[in-house]
Amino acid sequence: MKLTRRNFLAWAGLSAVGAVACDVFGEDRRELKVQSPVMQPEDLVKGTDNWYATLCRQCPTNEGIVVRVMEGRAKKIQGNPDYPVNLGKQAARCDAGLQALYHPDRLAGPMKRTGSKGSGEFTEITWDQGLDDLKTALGTHGDGLLIITEPVRAHSAMITDKFAKAFNGTHLGFEAFDQGVYRTAVKSVFGQDTLPDFDIGSSNYLLSFGADFLSTWISPTRWSIGYGAFRDSSNGGHRGTHVHIDPRFSMTASNADKWLPVAPGVEGHLALSIAHVIISEGLQADGVDIDALTSGRGVAALTDYSPERVGPMLNLHEGILNGHSGADLIKELAREFASHTPALAIGGDSSSAYSNGLFNAEAIYALNYLVGSVGNQVAFSPESPLSDLPSTANVGGLADWSENISNIENGKTRLVMVHNADPVYGLPESSGMSAALSRDSVFVVSFSSFIDDTTVMADLILPDRNYLEDWGSDIPEPGPGHQVIGIQQPVVNPLSELDPRSFGDVLLAIGQELGKESDLPWVSVKQALRETSDSLYDMNKGSVSGATKDLYWNSMLRNGGWWDSSSSPVSVQAPAGILNDIASRGSEAKFSGEGFHLIPFLHNTLLDGRNAHLPWAQSAPDPITSVAWQTWVEINEKQMENLGIREGDVVSVTSNAGRITAPAYPNPGMPPDIVGVPLGQGHKNGPDYATIGDSRDSSNIIDILSAVRVDGTRSIAWASNKVQVQPTGDSVRVTKLEGEYESREIGNIIDNNPGEEIIKTTSGEEGH
Amino acid sequence: MKLGVNILPLALVGLVVTIIVAFLIYVLATSWFSNAPFGLADAPPQPIPFPHTVHAGSVEQGGAGIQCEFCHRNVTKGASATVPAVENCLFCHKQINAENDTGETTANVAQIQRVVDKYHDDNPINWERVHRLPDHARFVHEAHIRFLTQGESRIVTLPMGDEKPQQLPLSIGEACSVCHGNVAEMTEVQPQEGQSLKMGTCLDCHRQTNASTDCTICHK
Numbered sequence: 001m002k003l004t005r006r007n008f009l010a011w012a013g014l015s016a017v018g019a020v021a022c023d024v025f026g027e028d029r030r031e032l033k034v035q036s037p038v039m040q041p042e043d044l045v046k047g048t049d050n051w052y053a054t055l056c057r058q059c060p061t062n063e064g065i066v067v068r069v070m071e072g073r074a075k076k077i078q079g080n081p082d083y084p085v086n087l088g089k090q091a092a093r094c095d096a097g098l099q100a101l102y103h104p105d106r107l108a109g110p111m112k113r114t115g116s117k118g119s120g121e122f123t124e125i126t127w128d129q130g131l132d133d134l135k136t137a138l139g140t141h142g143d144g145l146l147i148i149t150e151p152v153r154a155h156s157a158m159i160t161d162k163f164a165k166a167f168n169g170t171h172l173g174f175e176a177f178d179q180g181v182y183r184t185a186v187k188s189v190f191g192q193d194t195l196p197d198f199d200i201g202s203s204n205y206l207l208s209f210g211a212d213f214l215s216t217w218i219s220p221t222r223w224s225i226g227y228g229a230f231r232d233s234s235n236g237g238h239r240g241t242h243v244h245i246d247p248r249f250s251m252t253a254s255n256a257d258k259w260l261p262v263a264p265g266v267e268g269h270l271a272l273s274i275a276h277v278i279i280s281e282g283l284q285a286d287g288v289d290i291d292a293l294t295s296g297r298g299v300a301a302l303t304d305y306s307p308e309r310v311g312p313m314l315n316l317h318e319g320i321l322n323g324h325s326g327a328d329l330i331k332e333l334a335r336e337f338a339s340h341t342p343a344l345a346i347g348g349d350s351s352s353a354y355s356n357g358l359f360n361a362e363a364i365y366a367l368n369y370l371v372g373s374v375g376n377q378v379a380f381s382p383e384s385p386l387s388d389l390p391s392t393a394n395v396g397g398l399a400d401w402s403e404n405i406s407n408i409e410n411g412k413t414r415l416v417m418v419h420n421a422d423p424v425y426g427l428p429e430s431s432g433m434s435a436a437l438s439r440d441s442v443f444v445v446s447f448s449s450f451i452d453d454t455t456v457m458a459d460l461i462l463p464d465r466n467y468l469e470d471w472g473s474d475i476p477e478p479g480p481g482h483q484v485i486g487i488q489q490p491v492v493n494p495l496s497e498l499d500p501r502s503f504g505d506v507l508l509a510i511g512q513e514l515g516k517e518s519d520l521p522w523v524s525v526k527q528a529l530r531e532t533s534d535s536l537y538d539m540n541k542g543s544v545s546g547a548t549k550d551l552y553w554n555s556m557l558r559n560g561g562w563w564d565s566s567s568s569p570v571s572v573q574a575p576a577g578i579l580n581d582i583a584s585r586g587s588e589a590k591f592s593g594e595g596f597h598l599i600p601f602l603h604n605t606l607l608d609g610r611n612a613h614l615p616w617a618q619s620a621p622d623p624i625t626s627v628a629w630q631t632w633v634e635i636n637e638k639q640m641e642n643l644g645i646r647e648g649d650v651v652s653v654t655s656n657a658g659r660i661t662a663p664a665y666p667n668p669g670m671p672p673d674i675v676g677v678p679l680g681q682g683h684k685n686g687p688d689y690a691t692i693g694d695s696r697d698s699s700n701i702i703d704i705l706s707a708v709r710v711d712g713t714r715s716i717a718w719a720s721n722k723v724q725v726q727p728t729g730d731s732v733r734v735t736k737l738e739g740e741y742e743s744r745e746i747g748n749i750i751d752n753n754p755g756e757e758i759i760k761t762t763s764g765e766e767g768h
Numbered sequence: 769m770k771l772g773v774n775i776l777p778l779a780l781v782g783l784v785v786t787i788i789v790a791f792l793i794y795v796l797a798t799s800w801f802s803n804a805p806f807g808l809a810d811a812p813p814q815p816i817p818f819p820h821t822v823h824a825g826s827v828e829q830g831g832a833g834i835q836c837e838f839c840h841r842n843v844t845k846g847a848s849a850t851v852p853a854v855e856n857c858l859f860c861h862k863q864i865n866a867e868n869d870t871g872e873t874t875a876n877v878a879q880i881q882r883v884v885d886k887y888h889d890d891n892p893i894n895w896e897r898v899h900r901l902p903d904h905a906r907f908v909h910e911a912h913i914r915f916l917t918q919g920e921s922r923i924v925t926l927p928m929g930d931e932k933p934q935q936l937p938l939s940i941g942e943a944c945s946v947c948h949g950n951v952a953e954m955t956e957v958q959p960q961e962g963q964s965l966k967m968g969t970c971l972d973c974h975r976q977t978n979a980s981t982d983c984t985i986c987h988k
Contacts, residue, residue, distance in 0.1 A: 031813070032897040038890050040841075040853040048847070 035345075053560030055474050055488035058093040058100070059153045060175065060393070061085070061219045062474040064560045065094055067491045074468055074492045077485050079221070080560045082543075084480040087220045093229075094637070096616040098225025100466055101492070101608055103613065105687035106449050107463040109246030109499040117438045119266075120685060121457045127501060130462050134510060137443045137460070138167060141414035145169035146404050150401055150420040150610075151393035154473040154485065155528050156504060156744060158389055159520065163507045165517040169413075170404065172396035174704055176426035176679060179218070180397040180715035181352040185361035189582075192380045194392055197222075197569075198346055199377045201229030205340035206242045207266045207274075207333075208252060208352030209364045211506065215251040215623060216602040219478060227255070241340060243333065245270065247352065248599045248634075248676045249669030251623040255340050261671045263315035264719065266595045267351040270330065271367055272583055273310035276302040277334035278370050285341055293369055295577030302535035302583050307331050317671070318603045336631070339426065343371040350599050353719035354589035357710040362582045369574050369591035379569040381479030386535060391475040391483070395715030396721035398707060401427055408436040419447040419464060419503050424454040425609055428705045430657050444617055444710040447503045450613055455711050456685040457736075464503040469494050471502065471525040473532070473561075481569045483542070486561035487529060531683050536562050585712075592706045593656045593722035596635075596675040600701045606680030611691040611699070626737040630697045631662040634676040635725065638668050643727060650696045650730040653677065657722045660699035663732050664725075675725060677701040697732045802964040810958045811896040816882050817956070818895075823954040824941075831952065832860075836944045844940065847908045851895055854887045898950065898957050899965060905986050916943035916976070927972040928963050 051066045056077065064083020068076040077097050081088030110130030117122030125133075138145070147164045149156070151173035164171035179195070186192055200206060200223055211217040214224055226290070233239040245267060246255035253259040262270060278284050280299040294301040311326025321329060337343050347364035354360065368374045384391045396404070401423065407413040409432075427433045437444055437457040446458035455461060472488035494500055504525035511520035521530040530553060536542060537552040540727065542564035546552030556562055575581075591597065602608055604623055611617035621628045633651055635643075645651060650666045653675065661676065670676065682700030683690040692698070702718075710717045795805060803809045825831020836843065839856060843844075843849040864870045865884050866877045886893055898947075901907050916938050918970050925933045928946050938946070945951065949960035959965070 033894040034851050034897045036851050036854050036893040036895060037856075038854045038887060039891050040855050636980065 014649045020302070021641060027638070033305065049075070051712035052489065052491040053082070053487075053558060054128050054468065055472065055486045055490055055560070056090070056094040056097055057472075057488070058097050058611060059091065059149075061091075061221065062153075062476060062486065063090055063094055063221055065090060065097075066488055067468060069491055072492060074101055074275045081110050083560050084482070084484050084563050084565070085476045085487065087225055089221050089225055091221050092620050093607070093611060093617065096605065096611060096620075099467050099614040100449070100497075100611075101689065103450070104611070105451070106497045106498060106756045107451070108497060109463065111461040113459045113704075114696055115460075115686040116580075117444075118434075118457050120451065122461065126535050127462075127499070130460060131506070131510065133460050134445060134462065134506075135514060137415050137445065138510065138514060141168040141443060142169070144407065144413050145415040145417065146413045147171040147417045147419070148174050148396075148423055149418075151175055151395045153391055153393050153477060154339070154384075154389045154475045155525060155532070155574060156422065156472055156474075159507055159522075160506050160527065161390065161394075162519045163511055163516075166511060166519040169415075171394065172400055172404070173393045174421035174423050174426065175395050177349075177353070177602060177718055178395045178715050179348075179398050180395065181357045181361055181710045181713050182218075182348050183392075184358055185352065185365055188575070189362050189365045189578060190378070190380065191348055191575055192570065192572065194383075195380045195478040196378045196380050196382060197481050198226065198344060199481075200226030200344065200380065202231055203342050203344040203373070204238060204378050205337055205343040206240060207245070207343070207345040207367070208242070208256070209245045209271065209345070209347035209360070210353075211346055211348035212246075212250040212601065213346065213348070215604050216257055216607060217252075219476075220492055222478075222480070240758070241336070243336075246676050247597065247671055248601065249624065249667065250349075250601065251604070253622060260314070260316065260320065261468065261674075263313065263367075264599070264674070265354040265356060265360070265591075266310070266313045266315075268356060268363035268582075268586060269305055269313055269362035269588075271347075271360070272302055272305035272391065272579075272586065273307050274334040274337060275363075275367060275370055275579060276305050277307060277331050277339045279654070280424055281335070281336035282484065283335060283337075284370045284713045288370055288372055292576060293366075293574060293579045295578055295580040301580040304586065305342070305583065307334075308477075314351065337350075337367070338371055339372050340378050340639065342373055344368065344373050345371075346478065349601070350561075352719055353710065353715075355591075355708065355711055355717045355720050356587045356589045357715075357719075358588055358712045359472075359582065360584050362585070365580055366579055369578070374572050376576070378572075379481040380572060381477075381481055382483055382567045382570055384485065384487075385483055385539060385564070385567075386532060389473075389475060389532070391479075392477055393403060398427075398431065398709055398716040399714035401431055401433065402707075403758065405436045408442050414441060415443050415445070417445045417447065418454050420610075422452045422454045422609065424457065425452065425700060428657060428707050429703045430707045447506070447753050449500065450687055452613075452686045452690075453684050462506060463498075463500045465490075465494060465500045468492055469500070470504075471529055472504070473529055480563075482563060482565050482567045484534070484561060484563040485592055486537075487556055489557050497656065501618065513580070533669050541566070563657040584764070587711065589720065591720050591722045592708060593724075595722050595724040598701075598721045598723045599674055599676045600705070601676060601678055603678040608702075609680045609690075611681065612680055613687040615689050618689055621737045624669075627664050627665060627734055627736050628737075629680040630693060630732075631660075631678060631699045631701070632734065633662050633725065633751070634665050634667040636670040636671050636672045637666040637668050639670075639672050640664060642727065646731075648731050648734045650728045650732060652724075652726050652728050653701075653704065654724045654726070655704040655706065657721070658704035659730055660701060660704055661696055661730075662698055662699045664734075665734060675723065696730055801966060801968060803959045803961065807958075814896050814956070815894060816879055819955045820957055821953060821955050822950045826952065834904065836951075837939050843909045843944070845908070846910055846915050849909050854883065854891075854893060857883050858887050901965065904988050905967075906988050907986070912947075913940060913943050916946065917980075919987040926976055927969060929974065930962070 049068050049070045051065050051068055056063045056065045063082035063086040064140050066080050067074050067079050077094050079086050079088040079090035110125050110127055111122035112125045118205045146169050147160055160171045230240040242256045244253045245260045245262055246253050247261050247264045279290055307327035307330040310663045314326045335682045343365050345367040346359055352361040368378050424434045440694050444458045446455040447464045448455040449463050469490045474486040476484055508520050508522055533553045533556050534549050537549050542562050544562050546555045565686045605617040605620040606612050645664050647666050648663050650661050652659050652661050679696040705718050706718055706721055708717045798805050822833050836837040839852040840849040861880055866881050902952050916936055917940055922936050923933050924936055924944055949963050951957055
């Protein structure tokens with residue numbers, strides 16, 4: 001056949017069709033291979049996993065998480081990469097949430113007290129009986145009820161608030177170390193009701209006072225992300241400098257370039273002294289109106305805080321001063337702080353928990369005006385787009401609890417409902433909470449999933465669903481500088497042997513049955529969330545998109561919430577004469593008791609004890625001491641020698657308010673006049689993991705705090721105690737990861753020299 | 769007659785074409801509704817011969833009597849039955865190999881040694897897949913094994929194999945053979961007649977056992 005142009009095209013076309021047909025109808029042989037791996041993978045998991053976005057409730061930050069669910073079981077919790085607060089990172093506390101979900105000691109269903117109050121004797125009842133009992137209690141003594149919850153915002157706060165109001169009662173959030181002082185300081189310094197976000201990442205210089213912000217303070221995951229960027233010089237950026245001022249050697253102190261263990265209670269004086277240097281040397285940022293800040297008095301407003309006066313108050317060790325005076329150190333610090341803009345000053349934890357804590361906090365935060373970082377590095381998120389959703393948690397302070405305790409004592413409050421809070425554990429014994437709740441005149445209803453020191457006092461237990469089984473929401477505080485509403489959705493159903501009911505749904509159902517429909521119009525929390533979704537759909541802005549309301553709702557659940565990054569932070573005006581006002585309020589810290597300054601601190605994973613029932617949280621070693629499962633008393637090594645005690649010796653720590661015992665831990669980083677004790681252990685009632693220790697190695701430091709308030713606030717001055725430390729003669733082994741582990745060669749039989757020591761690390765040396 | 773001259777070749781051509789078309793239709797129809805005829809759907813030879821008769825065959829017939837789920841470990845746990853890791857072969861072949869005289873023939877020993885070598889050389893084995901469902905179908909071994917091996921005693925006629933009524937619950941091995949045939953008696957595993965793993969068979973079985981026939985139960 002002659003190869004004409006026409007023939008050529010015909011053949012070409014036919015070959016193409018043939019090639020396509022062969023490809024379509026044939027199968028790639030490689031797809032038909034099944035490979036036997038060489039080794040059986042130990043973690044081989046077959047099946048399909050689903051990841052659902054929701055919110056973590058293991059700490060008050062409420063980080064956005066994604067949960068891996070296989071065959072209806074939650075397997076792994078990770079940070080939600082889209083959630084603006086934690087951007088895909090998560091605290092170790094979030095991971096431990098799985099153990100709260102699948103804890104063997106979760107309460108299966110409603111229970112009623114049978115023994116005397118606090119005896120822990122309960123009998124199982126049905127939900128119908130439980131809800132009837134609650135309705136009866138609300139009917140007969142609901143007036144003036146008190147609802148105590150964990151710090152909640154958004155829908156949980158709205159529904160609980162409305163419920164409490166409908167029964168002429170009060171709803172208060174509970175935290176052992178509440179942020180009332182910080183909140184008051186923010187209000188007076190910045191004039192804002194919400195807590196600020198700190199852009200640590202864009203700062204060049206960070207001055208932190210007391211706040212252990214890399215471990216437990218406010219929003220540690222967010223601060224840690226910022227801190228990473230702050231320290232990162234790889235992208236042409238500048239590695240920021242961090243100075244931490246704190247009597248205790250915390251995890252944050254260990255990360256700082258310079259740690260200044262000043263005398264407890266002088267933080268505010270130091271901050272104003274830094275301000276004194278900045279103003280007197282004219283180092284303030286461009287455009288800062290010193291006259292406005294000092295009512296026209298200039299440096300004269302701060303005369304009492306000159307470096308020469310404050311320097312000696314710092315009581316710094318000579319090794320730190322290095323031949324210079326305290327005044328020199330303050331001047332150098334002030335010059336560095338003012339010249340390395342953008343600079344940021346933050347403070348919290350112990351610095352705001354002395355009797356003069358409010359003054360300290362105000363003085364520290366006012367420094368930000370002088371370096372021009374307010375509105376830049378210190379930003380306030382705009383208000384929630386939906387005004388009926390509370391964006392701050394209403395947390396009670398010691399004064400609020402005292403008032404409510406007297407209300408219980410004098411019969412004004414005869415019904416107390418407790419949800420995810422343990423005030424009996426978290427308030428000092430001297431507050432009288434335990435005694436008040438054990439009165440017969442008050443009916444206590446607990447919605448806890450576990451027995452704890454408060455739940456054991458309950459007359460009725462109506463176990464709530466775990467947060468991974470329940471609906472909810474959050475408006476993060478501090479927000480990321482723009483509007484955010486996080487959505488919590490159930491990612492799994494409760495196990496078949498458990499019969500918990502959602503706290504929010506129970507409140508709504510009971511409220512409606514008792515004729516409070518006008519206050520509580522929703523059938524369920526889910527319905528309230530759906531209404532929010534529909535309102536946001538109508539606003540037509542933010543991160544979520546969807547053609548219909550249903551699609552919009554689905555998209556919002558898939559993303560883990562709604563946020564509008566186009567909304568800009570609130571602009572802040574410095575209150576006139578703020579530095580002048582703060583300086584005039586300056587006072588020195590007063591301490592009760594004698595001996596060592598006691599600085600309690602939140603445990604890295606147990607926090608204020610709320611996670612003590614989770615073995616993962618218990619076994620996570622403390623970042624500084626590496627101790628797990630125990631309470632410990634951190635004391636300076638030399639002081640321990642003076643007292644004649646060694647590591648593990650059980651010491652008694654005695655304050656004006658009481659005495660606890662715990663093993664001593666020598667910490668060379670501890671100043672000689674300070675002892676540090678973590679919160680978290682010493683539960684009297686609860687699951688095994690929370691109560692496993694005895695009084696020698698598991699104590700609740702809150703028990704011995706004096707019920708003293710920070711001046712000008714309603715919060716407890718938890719760092720204002722001095723304590724006596726004495727050996728008890730008893731000793732326990734400190735469960736820790738570092739030091740004194742001997743590694744030996746196993747059985748060197750040939751030269752008959754078994755167990756020759758090859759590596760030995762002891763405390764003081766670095767183990768590898 | 770002019771017509772008579774032309775009709776014979778035409779008829780022959782027609783006959784041949786008809787036979788070819790009929791044959792093609794037969795092959796296509798059989799392939800569509802059941803397994804392709806003439807071994808067209810058979811898997812190619814395996815890279816290392818694996819006689820299931822020797823491994824899974826009953827002890828009376830000279831086999832080792834190993835249960836299906838010993839090697840196909842995930843079959844009672846998840847969607848895929850999975851083929852075992854080479855490591856698992858060595859559970860036995862650490863002993864049964866060229867170094868020890870266990871009465872194997874020279875040819876067998878050579879094949880066993882290939883498996884042992886694969887293990888030591890860190891070399892996976894690429895088996896040829898015999899049973900395969902299309903990508904748009906989802907099949908979970910675990911659910912089917914659970915249905916056939918657990919629950920109360922009942923008699924069900926399963927439209928597979930010889931279609932005899934079966935007394936449930938079955939043993940796991942019997943449950944496997946409902947779809948795969950009696951693999952323990954196959955020297956070389958291939959798709960079995962009457963056990964086609966086509967959608968019709970799935971549906972028949974689901975209907976007879978009152979299992980759901982909702983599309984999304986199987987289709988992705």
